[in-house]
Amino acid sequence: NAGVMQNPRHLVRRRGQEARLRCSPMKGHSHVYWYRQLPEEGLKFMVYLQKENIIDESGMPKERFSAEFPKEGPSILRIQQVVRGDSAAYFCASSPRSGRDTGELFFGEGSRLTVL
């Protein structure tokens, strides 16, 4: 019973390139959340998705960032034209229902993005 799987664990990009981070939720979970942790800061909510739907993207920067959770396959967080300030750890979490109002989220191990 695999947990939340994120890949790649580490990604290095040069300024202007694109970064794609993938998240496979736990089996049976249909709710996915993306969080960003900047150095010395807490987890900042970015986006909440269900299959094929974006439920809440209020934490997502308006430009360059997008997320999807297709019917088949993992959820993807895409960052276009990366800048140094995008360097952070990006965590994905899943829950079997709308977990944020009832309890725990199950987190992946994170993807650490470094922008040179």
Next chain:
Amino acid sequence: DQQVKQNSPSLSVQEGRISILNCDYTNSMFDYFLWYKKYPAEGPTFLISISSIKDKNEDGRFTVFLNKSAKHLSLHIVPSQPGDSAVYFCAASAKDDMRFGAGTRLTVKP
């Protein structure tokens, strides 16, 4: 706009003693509170939670206290063990919104 604050970035305690981690929130709509524990290079893992209708929830060595009037919650770990050394995140949720604090790094010395 930090709705959940953990004002102590770090805490160091002796093994066997009590660890008390504090968290304050500003949004009175939050009705569910959680603590997550995070080891280096791993994702956060759920530790304990409390609903706003309660003021205390205990699970083994871990107890969470909620003071709604003060918008304050705390996590007590007793007795503290070296394996408890980690970063602890406080989280608060309201419907579909969950916010995290910046974390407190706990070090338990043998």
